[in-house]
Amino acid sequence: xxYVQAVEAPExxxxxxxxxxxxxxxxxxxxxxxxxxxxxxxxxxxAAEGVTTGRLDxxxxxxxxxxxxxxxxxxYRGYRHTLCTSLNHVVCHGIPGDRVLRSGDILNMDVTxxxxxxxxxxxxxxxxxxxxRKAQRLMDITYEAMMRGIAAIKPGATVGDIGHAxxxxxxxxxxxxxxxxxxxxxxxxxxxxPNILHFGKPGQGEELKPGMMFTVEPMLNLGSPAVKVLNxxxxxxxxxxxxxxxYEHSVGVTEDGVQIFTLSPAGIDQxxxxxx
Numbered sequence: 001x002x003y004v005q006a007v008e009a010p011e012x013x014x015x016x017x018x019x020x021x022x023x024x025x026x027x028x029x030x031x032x033x034x035x036x037x038x039x040x041x042x043x044x045x046x047a048a049e050g051v052t053t054g055r056l057d058x059x060x061x062x063x064x065x066x067x068x069x070x071x072x073x074x075x076y077r078g079y080r081h082t083l084c085t086s087l088n089h090v091v092c093h094g095i096p097g098d099r100v101l102r103s104g105d106i107l108n109m110d111v112t113x114x115x116x117x118x119x120x121x122x123x124x125x126x127x128x129x130x131x132x133r134k135a136q137r138l139m140d141i142t143y144e145a146m147m148r149g150i151a152a153i154k155p156g157a158t159v160g161d162i163g164h165a166x167x168x169x170x171x172x173x174x175x176x177x178x179x180x181x182x183x184x185x186x187x188x189x190x191x192x193x194p195n196i197l198h199f200g201k202p203g204q205g206e207e208l209k210p211g212m213m214f215t216v217e218p219m220l221n222l223g224s225p226a227v228k229v230l231n232x233x234x235x236x237x238x239x240x241x242x243x244x245x246x247y248e249h250s251v252g253v254t255e256d257g258v259q260i261f262t263l264s265p266a267g268i269d270q271x272x273x274x275x276x
Contacts, residue, residue: 001194001206006187011117013185013192019211020187025118026252026259029187029213032069032120033250033261036113039063040124041264044271047126049103053085056109057096064113072112072119072190079234084110084123091219091227091236091244092181103129106139106272108246117188121215122262123248127272134222135243139272141173142220142245149198149216150251153258157208163200166218176225178244181236183215186250208253213261217248 006018006025020026039060046059061082064071071082086094086108087101094108101107110123125139149166167177183196194206198218221227223242230237238244250261263269 003209011188013189015193017185017193017206017212018187018189019209020213020252022211022252022254025187025211025213026261028116028118029120029250029252029261032113032115032118033122034120034265035064035067035069035115036111036120036122037262037264038067039111039113040109040122040271041266041268043109044126044268044274047101047107047109047128049101049129051101053087053094053096053099053101056085057081057083060109060111064111069113069115072114072121076190082111084108086110086244086246089238089241089244091178091221091238092246093234093236095232095234101128104131105129106131106135106243106245110246110248112190119186119188119190119250120262121186121190121248121250123217123246124269125245125247125272136272138175138220138222138243138245141170141175142218143247143270145170145218145220146216146247146249149218150249150258150260153208153251153253154256155208155210155253158203159194159196159205159208160200161202162216163197163205164202167199170218170220175220175222178219178221178225178227180227181219183217183248185212185214187213210253210255212253213251215248215250217246219244219246
């Protein structure tokens with residue numbers, strides 16, 4: 001895969017890896033990331049028994065507009081919501097609606113905002129009421145797997161290094177890594193090159209260079225890694241109905257490592273730990 005300077009490339013996915021000027025892009029991405037992460041902070045106080053996922057979506061949309069941003073997912077490929085709300089065995093892209101949260105549920109909320117053309121994309125897990133120990137453990141492993149993948153990011157490393165760091169930890173903890181969905185390039189384009197696989201071998205795949213920006217968003221299952229997409233065209237679920245968990249950050253490659261754009265302003269990057 002070729003690399004191209006972002007200022008010379010059209011604002012669409014052209015199958016080339018865009019290299020942004022960190023002095024310009026990283027400030028814009030941090031601003032977008034802060035609003036996206038702040039939205040998830042706000043939702044930590046709202047995700048509770050008796051609340052519908054549609055209500056959480058309404059709150060997220062209002063928060064994004066109140067902070068001068070635009071919800072990236074609204075009208076994206078026909079999608080009509082600010083959030084994706086993925087419950088229990090839903091792997092990703094769950095659609096908000098009338099589903100009432102119940103004690104024992106685990107919920108991923110995924111939000112992307114646009115600020116001055118920059119995209120901030122992040123998701124977290126939330127525990128509703130008293131969740132089983134196996135669910136709590138799955139969420140803990142998923143977060144740690146994501147952070148291990150992020151820790152592998154530096155100039156000269158490869159996409160395979162990220163995937164290997166995630167896969168080797170997740171499988172050692174007896175969870176499985178979903179293959180059908182991956183992280184993606186990000187910046188002034190919502191979904192861009194390269195794909196960031198959450199499995200792989202060290203040294204393989206595209207080389208990481210300063211100015212690259214992308215998401216790291218592993219999805220781990222308690223059972224088989226196999227998934228299927230429901231008839232709505234969005235909702236992906238585990239085939240064996242085992243629990244699934246996901247965490248996501250947007251990051252940029254620096255001269256000597258990585259910058260995370262979507263850290264929680266309130267310091268609650270793991271809101272599932274606040275429950276129970």
